[in-house]
Amino acid sequence: MWCSTCRSAPNDNFAQASVLTGASGTVSGINFCASKESGEPDHAGNAGGHSVWFRWKAPRSGAALITTQGSRFDTLLAVYTGTDLSNGVLVAQNDDMGGGGATYSTVSFPVSTGVEYFIAVDGKDGDSGNYQLAYSAGASNDFFGSPTVLPDICDGFVLSSNVGAGTEPSEPAHAGNAGGASVWFQWTAPATGDPFYPVTFNTSGSSFDTLLGVYQGNSIDTVSLLAFNDDARPDLSPSTKTSQLSFMAQAGQTYHILVDGAAYNGVAAQGSITLSWDVGYAPENDFIGKPTYFPVLEAANGTTESVSIDVPRTNNGASREQDEPRHAMITTGMRSVWFTFTIEDTPLVDEDVRLVTIEIDPNTPQAGCYPVPFDPVVAVYTGGPGMAQLVPYAYNDDIVPGVNKNAKVAFIAPPGKYYIAVDGKNGTSGNFRFEATNQMAPTGLLTTVKKDRAALKQLFPTMVAVPR
Numbered sequence: 001m002w003c004s005t006c007r008s009a010p011n012d013n014f015a016q017a018s019v020l021t022g023a024s025g026t027v028s029g030i031n032f033c034a035s036k037e038s039g040e041p042d043h044a045g046n047a048g049g050h051s052v053w054f055r056w057k058a059p060r061s062g063a064a065l066i067t068t069q070g071s072r073f074d075t076l077l078a079v080y081t082g083t084d085l086s087n088g089v090l091v092a093q094n095d096d097m098g099g100g101g102a103t104y105s106t107v108s109f110p111v112s113t114g115v116e117y118f119i120a121v122d123g124k125d126g127d128s129g130n131y132q133l134a135y136s137a138g139a140s141n142d143f144f145g146s147p148t149v150l151p152d153i154c155d156g157f158v159l160s161s162n163v164g165a166g167t168e169p170s171e172p173a174h175a176g177n178a179g180g181a182s183v184w185f186q187w188t189a190p191a192t193g194d195p196f197y198p199v200t201f202n203t204s205g206s207s208f209d210t211l212l213g214v215y216q217g218n219s220i221d222t223v224s225l226l227a228f229n230d231d232a233r234p235d236l237s238p239s240t241k242t243s244q245l246s247f248m249a250q251a252g253q254t255y256h257i258l259v260d261g262a263a264y265n266g267v268a269a270q271g272s273i274t275l276s277w278d279v280g281y282a283p284e285n286d287f288i289g290k291p292t293y294f295p296v297l298e299a300a301n302g303t304t305e306s307v308s309i310d311v312p313r314t315n316n317g318a319s320r321e322q323d324e325p326r327h328a329m330i331t332t333g334m335r336s337v338w339f340t341f342t343i344e345d346t347p348l349v350d351e352d353v354r355l356v357t358i359e360i361d362p363n364t365p366q367a368g369c370y371p372v373p374f375d376p377v378v379a380v381y382t383g384g385p386g387m388a389q390l391v392p393y394a395y396n397d398d399i400v401p402g403v404n405k406n407a408k409v410a411f412i413a414p415p416g417k418y419y420i421a422v423d424g425k426n427g428t429s430g431n432f433r434f435e436a437t438n439q440m441a442p443t444g445l446l447t448t449v450k451k452d453r454a455a456l457k458q459l460f461p462t463m464v465a466v467p468r
Contacts, residue, residue, distance in 0.1 A: 006033030009052050013037050014085050017053035017118055023060065023164060024136035028070075031121065032128045039085045040120075043078035044093040044105065048122030051076075054133065055118050058111035062140040062164065066133065067106040068121060069169045073129035076122040077105035081115065091117065095124060106169050108143040138165040139183050144220040147184035147256065150277070154190060155316065157276040157334060157427045162261055165270070170221050174213050175228035179260035180268030185275060186256055189249040196251075198281045200317035202232065202244035203259060205274030205334050211260040212243035216253070223256060230262065232319060236289035240322040246281050276334055278429055280316035283337050287321060288385055288419060291338035298342050299354065299438045306439035313337065314431045315376075315424060323387040324421075327379035328395040328407075333423035339434065342417045355441035359399075359408040360422050361433040374430030378407040381419045390419065396462040397425060409462040412441060 011018040012034045020027065031050040040051065058064065068075040076095055082088035092107035103124070111117065121131055141148040142165045150158060165181040174182075189199065203210040211230055217223035232244035241262075249255065261269030285292040292313070299305045318335040327333055343354055362374040379395040394411040398404060407422075422432070 009034040011052045011054065014040070014053050014088075014118065017055040020054050020056035020119075020135055024134075024166070026132065026134045027054070028130065028132045030128075030130050031123060034128070036122075037085070041078075041085075041088070041090070043120050043122045044076040044095040046076050046095060046122075046124050047126075048076050048124065049126040050128040051120050051122040052131070053118060053120055055116055056135060057116045058113055058137055060137055060164070061113045062111060062138055063108055063142045063146050064111045064117070064135065064137050065106070065108045065143060065166065065168060066119060066135045067104060067169050068131055068133055069104040069106065070132035070134075071104055071130065073127045073131070074103035074124040075105045075127075075131060076120075076124050077107055078120045078122075079107055079109065080118045080120070082118070088118065104169070108145055108168070110140070110146065111137060136166050139163065141183045141185065142166065143168055144171070144184050144223075144256065147186040150185055150187040150257075152188040152190045154192065155276075155278040155429050157274060158185070160185075160259070160273040160275060161271070162259060162273060163270045168220060172215070172220075172223060172225065174211060174258065174260060175225065177211050177230060177260075178263040178266070178268070179211050180263050181270045182258050182260040183273070184256060184258055186254060187277065188254045189251050191251045192279060194251070196248050197279055198246050198317075199249040199277060199279055200244065200246040200282050201257060201275065201277045202282075202319040203242040203273060203275055204232070204244070204320035205276075206242050206259075207271035208269040209241035209262040210243045210269075210273070211258075211262055212245055213258040213260075214245065214247055215256040215258065217256070226255070233287055233289075236287040237321045242319070242322070244282060244319050246317070274334065276319070276427065278317045278335065280314065282317040282319065283314060285337045285339065286318045288338045288387065288421075291340040291419060294339060294341045294436070297356070297436055297438045298344060304440055306437065308435075308437040310433060310435045312431060313422070313434050315422060315429045316431070318429065321387060325379070325387065325390060325392070327421050327423045328377040328397045329392075333377065333425070334427045335429045336421045336423040339420040339422070340418060343413050343415045343438075353441040353445055354413040355410065355439055355445070356413045356418075357408065357410040357437050358420060359406055359435045361406050361435060362430055363406075374428045374432065375405050375425040376407045376432055377423050377425050378409055379421045379423075380409055380411060381421070382416055384417070384419045392464050393418070394460070394463045410460055411463045412445070412460070413438070
């Protein structure tokens with residue numbers, strides 16, 4: 001009922017729109033005495049009758065979220081650009097949002113830095129009362145409806161950020177974790193020859209403590225959780241704060257991937273994101289805490305025995321641990337797998353030197369998936385087993401740069417334990433053969449390399465340490 005004693009709302013008209021400032025905020029008021037001016041459009045397709053106006057200049061490019069959640073009447077919400085009602089251009093509008101009989105309104109839409117947007121809040125069918133309006137500008141993929149679309153390939157990675165991101169109304173609880181700075185990605189499972197196959201996603205390389213979830217569904221109100229992870233394998237890598245999960249994908253099906261920040265004291269972590277995916281489950285030797293052990297390579301010093309192995313392996317689905325070194329010193333990598341063997345602790349004399357060669361041959365077809373060029377790197381370490389205790393001993397990228405992408409190292413092996421990392425340059429992954437030989441070295445070799453570092457470099461260009 002219209003009251004003759006009403007005092008018109010100060011932001012009743014487009015020209016007197018209240019100014020909103022900053023990247024986010026909340027305002028409240030009452031629209032009971034507001035009216036609809038001449039030439040004003042029907043917001044969200046309804047005649048309304050008690051509109052109030054706001055103006056907001058986007059502080060950064062990305063996505064914006066505006067909602068009337070918390071209002072005490074059935075709201076209408078619309079956003080426009082332009083200088084007056086006669087040239088206003090509709091950007092986004094909504095009547096009811098949230099399902100379950102909810103009558104608040106929510107819009108999300110892309111914004112550009114410095115562009116001014118006009119926001120109208122009205123009451124459906126002339127409804128009025130106390131309203132609440134919240135707004136925020138976040139990452140471009142802040143909202144379920146505006147995800148970063150990932151290429152439909154079998155393996156890849158993308159760089160992103162959740163800085164400035166928030167949480168949408170009706171956003172699921174993500175396996176009960178509070179989070180609060182979520183961003184969304186969308187991936188359609190490619191055809192691989194199998195209708196169903198495992199896929200692994202991880203956030204290794206991200207700069208903060210992440211949460212990772214995979215959802216299926218067409219609306220944020222109806223999505224169902226398929227898999228969720230906070231910290232990847234804390235039993236094997238206690239310091240790792242990035243996330244890793246696997247699920248069975250169906251070729252042609254679209255999945256929604258969420259990355260959020262773990263909340264501390266009610267504040268969600270934010271920073272840069274590296275999101276990787278790969279067809280296959282994470283390998284057993286993804287972490288240095290559980291390397292593949294090759295006892296066959298453990299021929300002892302003082303023997304004339306020569307031993308070798310040639311086994312198929314993969315780094316598909318692997319991740320990168322916290323504080324993991326840059327293997328081969330040229331690439332950060334993001335899909336390392338680990339191997340180990342030991343040279344028995346017998347006295348090392350000139351005649352008892354062991355010579356080890358390791359070659360990583362990626363020329364193994366990746367069955368059932370698109371051909372992906374895999375460029376491996378190999379690095380050998382002593383020390384360990386923690387990342388901080390690793391000491392580089394030998395490494396290699398390409399045997400012949402620009403010609404042969406196989407990675408190969410040859411090194412003198414005193415007694416001790418060796419850790420070998422195989423990673424993919426520039427984030428690549430695939431199947432490979434791990435080929436290694438442990439044999440007696442030529443007599444006098446150890447004496448030669450100890451006296452002449454130039455000889456060491458010439459004979460073993462991939463070594464970075466001299467045996468004692």
